[in-house]
Amino acid sequence: MVGLGVAAISSWAIAMAIGQHNQNPEIVNILVLIVVTSGFGIFIMASLRAFLIQCPTCKKLLTKQVSVNKSTETRKFCCKKCNVIWDSKVQYEFGGD
Numbered sequence: 477m478v479g480l481g482v483a484a485i486s487s488w489a490i491a492m493a494i495g496q497h498n499q500n501p502e503i504v505n506i507l508v509l510i511v512v513t514s515g516f517g518i519f520i521m522a523s524l525r526a527f528l529i530q531c532p533t534c535k536k537l538l539t540k541q542v543s544v545n546k547s548t549e550t551r552k553f554c555c556k557k558c559n560v561i562w563d564s565k566v567q568y569e570f571g572g573d
Contacts, residue, residue, distance in 0.1 A: 477521050484514035529564045531555040538562065 491507035494500055529538050529551075538553040542561055551564045 477518050480514040480517045480521075484511045484518070487511045487514070525564065526551065526566050529553045529562055531558055531560070531562065533558045533560065 487507040487510040491504045491511070494507075495504045527539065530536070531538055531553075534555065534557050536555060536557060538555055540554050540556075542552040542554050544550075544552055551566045553562050553564060554560075555562060
């Protein structure tokens with residue numbers, strides 16, 4: 477996700493610099509496409525992270541979440557093979573008090 481973020485910010489900055497001088501509109505269009513694609517990739521990765529996690533021990537994809545207090549705790553996943561509960565650090569809810 478960090479790599480996609482760097483690609484998006486760099487492409488946006490270069491596109492702004494080129495666009496202000498009305499030079500190479502084709503390059504600006506390509507850079508804008510990179511920004512949009514990177515943003516979409518970040519969104520997809522962040523969304524999947526809320527529902528999938530890979531067990532660090534056995535590398536199995538985990539989808540079964542453990543019941544937690546959704547207003548105060550983060551998403552936790554259970555690996556039955558390793559008999560471990562992994563914390564994804566992804567919150568259920570944002571905001572609050």
